[in-house]
Amino acid sequence: MLKRTHYTNEIENAKGTVVLAGWVHDIKELARIRFIWLRDRGGVAQVTISKSSASPEVIQATEKLSKEDVIAVEGTPVQKRIAKVGSEITPTKIELIVKAQAAAPLDMSGKIESNLDARLDWRVIDLRRPENLAIFQIQSKLVEGMVEYLKQNSYLQVFTPCLLGGTSEGGAEVFKTDYFGKEAFLRQDPQLHRQLCIAAGFDKIYDLGPNWRAELSHTTQHLCEHRGMAVEFGFMNDETDMMRVEEEVAVAALKKVERDCSRELALLNVEVKLPKTPFPEMRYPQVYEILEEYGRKVPYGNDVGKEGESILTKHVQEKHKTDAFFINRYPSKIKPFYVMRVDEDPQWARSVDLVYGGIEQSSGGQREHRYDRIITQLREQNINSEGMKWFTDPFKFGVPPHGGFCLGIERFTMAFLGKENIRETTLFPRTPERLLP
Numbered sequence: 001m002l003k004r005t006h007y008t009n010e011i012e013n014a015k016g017t018v019v020l021a022g023w024v025h026d027i028k029e030l031a032r033i034r035f036i037w038l039r040d041r042g043g044v045a046q047v048t049i050s051k052s053s054a055s056p057e058v059i060q061a062t063e064k065l066s067k068e069d070v071i072a073v074e075g076t077p078v079q080k081r082i083a084k085v086g087s088e089i090t091p092t093k094i095e096l097i098v099k100a101q102a103a104a105p106l107d108m109s110g111k112i113e114s115n116l117d118a119r120l121d122w123r124v125i126d127l128r129r130p131e132n133l134a135i136f137q138i139q140s141k142l143v144e145g146m147v148e149y150l151k152q153n154s155y156l157q158v159f160t161p162c163l164l165g166g167t168s169e170g171g172a173e174v175f176k177t178d179y180f181g182k183e184a185f186l187r188q189d190p191q192l193h194r195q196l197c198i199a200a201g202f203d204k205i206y207d208l209g210p211n212w213r214a215e216l217s218h219t220t221q222h223l224c225e226h227r228g229m230a231v232e233f234g235f236m237n238d239e240t241d242m243m244r245v246e247e248e249v250a251v252a253a254l255k256k257v258e259r260d261c262s263r264e265l266a267l268l269n270v271e272v273k274l275p276k277t278p279f280p281e282m283r284y285p286q287v288y289e290i291l292e293e294y295g296r297k298v299p300y301g302n303d304v305g306k307e308g309e310s311i312l313t314k315h316v317q318e319k320h321k322t323d324a325f326f327i328n329r330y331p332s333k334i335k336p337f338y339v340m341r342v343d344e345d346p347q348w349a350r351s352v353d354l355v356y357g358g359i360e361q362s363s364g365g366q367r368e369h370r371y372d373r374i375i376t377q378l379r380e381q382n383i384n385s386e387g388m389k390w391f392t393d394p395f396k397f398g399v400p401p402h403g404g405f406c407l408g409i410e411r412f413t414m415a416f417l418g419k420e421n422i423r424e425t426t427l428f429p430r431t432p433e434r435l436l437p
Contacts, residue, residue, distance in 0.1 A: 002072035002095050007042030009263065011077040011087050020045055020089065021072040021097070023128065024065050026109055034062055037086075038073055039108070041133060043263065044086040047073050047094075054091070061094040067108065068128075070098040104128075116421060123428060123437055134264035135425055138257055139413045143208070145256025146229050146249050146407075155204045155231065160193035162186060162210065166387060175214045175224075186212040189406055192391050194232040195338065195367055198402040199394040204233040211406070216432050220421040221359060223410065225430035228362075232404030239340075239350040239366040240281075242403045243326050246354055246364060247279045249407065250324065254416065270417055275324035275356070280316050284329045284348055290315055301331050301347065306360075313358045324356040328365075337377040340368040340403075354407070357415025364405025371395040 004021040011018050022040030029035075036047040049062060065071065075091035105122045106114050108129055119126040126132060147157075163177070164185045175186040190207045197205045207230040215222060231249065236242060251274060257265070258272040265272065282290065287308070288298055294311045298304050304312070309327070316325045332341045332349040340350045350366040368374050374392055378385045385392065413425040423429040428437060 001097060002074055002093065004072065008038065008040050008045035008087055009042035011045065011089065014077050017074060017076060017092070018089070019072060019074045022070070024067050024069045024071060026067065027065060034059075036062060036065065036071075038071065039128070039130065041137075044130060045073075046086060046088045047075070047091050048078065048088060049091060058091050058094055061096065065096070066100055066103075068100040068104050069096060070100075071096055116423060120423060120429060120434065127427075131267060132424075134261075134267045135413065135417065135419075136427060137264050138261050138268075138417065139409065139425065141257045141260050142253040142413060142416070143229070143409060145253035147206075147208070148256065149249055149252035150206050150231065153204070155206045155233070156202055158194075158197055158202065158205045158207050159209065160187075160190040160197070160207050165390075173213045173215050175212050188213055189228070190230050191336075191338065191406070194230055194404060195399075195402065196391065196394060198232055198234045199397075199399045203235070206231045218432065220423075221411065221414075223422060223426060223430060224432065226411070226426070227409040228406040229409060230404065230406040232402060234400040234402040236366065236401050236403055238401075239328065239352050239364075239403055242364055242366065242405060243281065243328075243352055244278065246352075246362065246405050246407065247275075247277050247324070250354070250356065250361075250412070251275065251277060253412070257416075268417060273323070275322045279354075280320045280322065280325040282312055282316070282325060282327050284327075284331065287312065287327065301333065303331065303334055309355055309360060310358060313355060323358075324354070327353045327355060337381050337383060338367050338374065340366045340373075341377075350403070352405070354405070356412070357418070359411055359415045361411055361415065362405045362407040364403065366401065366403035369395065369399045369401050 002019050005019045006014060008020060020038055022038045025037040025039035025044055027036055032051050034049040034051065038045050038047055049058060051059060072095045073089060073091050074093040075089040078088040078090055104125055106119060106125050110129060163179065164187050174188060177184050177186065189211050194205065194207060210225055211228050212225050214224065231245065254272055254274055285300065287304055288300060291298055291304060291308055291311055296308060296311055298308060316322060329342065329348040330351040332347055335349045335351050342348045342350060352365040353363055354361045368377060374395055375385055378388060410422050410426045414422045417425065419425055
């Protein structure tokens with residue numbers, strides 16, 4: 001078998017003979033020329049076969065090719081190419097590696113659009129479309145940008161457990177599983193173990209991994225399984241320190257895509273718009289007043305909800321000309337026990353959400369690090385403090401003020417690309433109705 005030497009996006013300035021390998025994306029037959037478009041992870045290359053000058057072996061090798069056949073092409077790149085899209089190669093040898101056994105259930109060219117359910121039923125084939133590959137190349141760079149920033153700022157990557165002996169946030173939205181005859185749960189968030197890392201003296205950490213929520217939600221923004229960039233650090237003054245870190249992580253991700261993904265951005269017709277830092281901050285209870293200005297009245301002490309977030313997005317766009325902002329000081333009664341309350345006004349919590357692209361991207365803030373307050377807040381929420389000793393006991397031995405956030409990877413990609421459904425930015429979505437493929 002011919003051994004690949006280049007991807008299609010690498011041959012434009014290549015010298016001498018190259019070998020490409022990939023799928024037959026399309027075929028076009030003219031009187032004197034046969035065009036074959038070869039697709040790989042680098043893009044699409046046009047293989048131009050002149051029937052008057054190509055070798056009989058090359059012509060014969062291409063006569064019975066079909067879309068989605070796997071082939072390798074040896075040849076020389078065309079410098080003054082006629083290809084309108086991608087690179088171009090004149091072949092000296094073409095090898096059929098695998099013959100497709102049936103016509104693809106979806107159109108790879110994008111000329112015939114399929115509905116999202118059909119695309120997800122045939123997700124592997126759907127992912128062959130260059131536009132879908134571009135989504136996940138961009139998503140990879142978003143994560144890479146986050147990791148680069150965190151490593152440059154001395155954050156340690158850790159891997160916290162996904163199987164828990166108790167729920168991390170309470171409530172019924174957890175997946176239960178059998179653990180050698182005992183009941184265990186898939187984590188909703190690596191929250192508590194991140195805090196234990198700070199208690200252990202790790203100081204600045206991040207955990208990149210999956211989280212699960214057993215929500216019977218069919219919205220375009222929810223998944224039962226998603227990935228998060230979870231960051232935690234100690235010795236903070238208050239939750240505003242966390243906000244400064246999170247906005248830098250988000251901007252670093254966008255800058256990475258701007259630097260490395262020009263081809264993918266052009267393919268998806270997306271422009272990088274870097275939000276200015278610091279991001280605007282909207283605080284409770286003042287958000288109620290802002291919402292009233294737009295005709296939306298929310299009962300005092302309640303969460304503003306999705307509609308409220310949409311109105312605040314409009315307000316921030318009008319006033320600050322940006323698409324990213326923080327909502328801070330949520331009502332403490334709706335927050336988990338580990339969230340720190342404002343000492344001088346405990347009805348409000350040092351709890352922060354990042355909203356970007358009109359979508360909530362993360363929850364974070366400052367955690368309660370004082371042992372007696374943690375125990376009090378556990379009891380106020382009717383959580384058995386004995387069952388939480390594995391978490392609370394280390395706080396007896398001195399834990400610094402700390403906090404962090406968990407930024408959803410799929411949602412962040414969705415907001416950046418302006419996609420309408422999070423399933424499009426999830427490799428293999430897990431929703432209440434979908435567990436395959």
